[in-house]
Amino acid sequence: MNLRATARESGSVIVIDLSGRITLGEGSALLRQMIRENLGKGHKKIILNLGEVNYIDSSGIGELVSGYTTVTSQGGELKLLNLTKRVHDLLQITKLFTVFDVYSDERTAVRSFQ
Amino acid sequence: MPAETKRIEVTLETLLDSVSLAEDICLRIAASAGFDEDDCHKIGMSVREGVINAYRYGHDSQRGKKIHLVFELAPDKMVIRVIDHGPGFNLADVPDPLAEENLLKTSGRGIFLMRSFMDEFEVLRRRQGGAEVVMAKQYPASRGAGPGRRSANTKEE
Numbered sequence: 505m506n507l508r509a510t511a512r513e514s515g516s517v518i519v520i521d522l523s524g525r526i527t528l529g530e531g532s533a534l535l536r537q538m539i540r541e542n543l544g545k546g547h548k549k550i551i552l553n554l555g556e557v558n559y560i561d562s563s564g565i566g567e568l569v570s571g572y573t574t575v576t577s578q579g580g581e582l583k584l585l586n587l588t589k590r591v592h593d594l595l596q597i598t599k600l601f602t603v604f605d606v607y608s609d610e611r612t613a614v615r616s617f618q
Numbered sequence: 619m620p621a622e623t624k625r626i627e628v629t630l631e632t633l634l635d636s637v638s639l640a641e642d643i644c645l646r647i648a649a650s651a652g653f654d655e656d657d658c659h660k661i662g663m664s665v666r667e668g669v670i671n672a673y674r675y676g677h678d679s680q681r682g683k684k685i686h687l688v689f690e691l692a693p694d695k696m697v698i699r700v701i702d703h704g705p706g707f708n709l710a711d712v713p714d715p716l717a718e719e720n721l722l723k724t725s726g727r728g729i730f731l732m733r734s735f736m737d738e739f740e741v742l743r744r745r746q747g748g749a750e751v752v753m754a755k756q757y758p759a760s761r762g763a764g765p766g767r768r769s770a771n772t773k774e775e
Binding site: 527528529559572590597599603 | 666715716725728730
C-alpha cells in the first residue's frame with residue numbers, strides 16, 4: 505500500500521497522519537514533501553503520526569532522519585507518535601530510539617512542545 | 619522443508635519497480651517454505667534491501683544492467699543471492715550505522731538490516747565484476763538443531 509499523508513493543526517503543532525509504507529520512491533518522497541511544505545509555511549513543531557505505518561525500509565528510515573535534521577536545523581522539533589511494533593523494533597535496532605522523541609499519546613506529544 | 623535443494627532464478631531490470639517485485643516474489647517463496655509471518659517480513663525486507671543496494675549503488679540506476687536473484691530452498695535453510703554487475707564492495711568499508719557519528723546519516727542502513735534479519739550474511743566480489751550478496755535463514759524446524767551460526771564476511775569468489 506502506497507503512503508498516504510494528511511496534515512492537521514493541533515494548537516501550534518502540526519500533526520501529519522501517515523498510513524501505508526515509507527519506502528524507496530514515492531513513499532519517501534511524499535514524507536519529504538510534507539515536512540518541507542509545513543516548514544515552508546512556518547510550522548516548526550511537527551509530529552509524525554505513524555500509527556498506520558507498518559513498514560519502513562532503509563530509505564524510509566533515512567527520510568525520517570533527514571526530516572529530523574532538516575526541522576532541527578531550522579530551530580524546530582520533529583517528534584514521532586504511535587509507533588507500530590515493527591516500526592518500534594526497527595528504530596530500536598538502528599538505535600534511532602535514542603535520537604527521536606517518541607510518544608504513544610497524542611495529547612502528551614502535543615503538550616511536550618510547550 | 620525440501621529433501622533436495624530447489625533453485626529458483628529471477629532476472630530483473632534495474633528499475634525502482636524491481637525492488638518491490640523482488641520482495642513480492644521472495645515473500646511467496648518464503649511462505650511456501652514454511653516461514654511464519656514475522657520471518658517472511660524479515661526475509662522479504664532483506665531481499666528488498668539487497669535489491670536496493672544493487673539498484674542504487676551497484677548499478678547507479680542504469681536500467682540496462684541486470685539484477686539476478688537466486689532462491690535456493692536447501693533441506694535446512696533458504697539461501698538468497700542478489701547479484702549485480704557494479705563495481706562490487708567490501709563489507710569492511712561499509713560504515714557502522716550504529717556508531718554515534720553515523721546515527722544521523724540518511725543512508726547506509728541496508729547492509730545492517732540484512733545482517734540483523736538473516737542468520738547468515740556475506741558479500742562476495744565476483745571475478746567477472748560485481749557483488750554477490752548471499753544471505754540465509756534457517757527454517758523454523760531447523761533452528762536449535764545445530765550449533766547455530768551467524769556470519770558476516772566479504773570473500774573473493
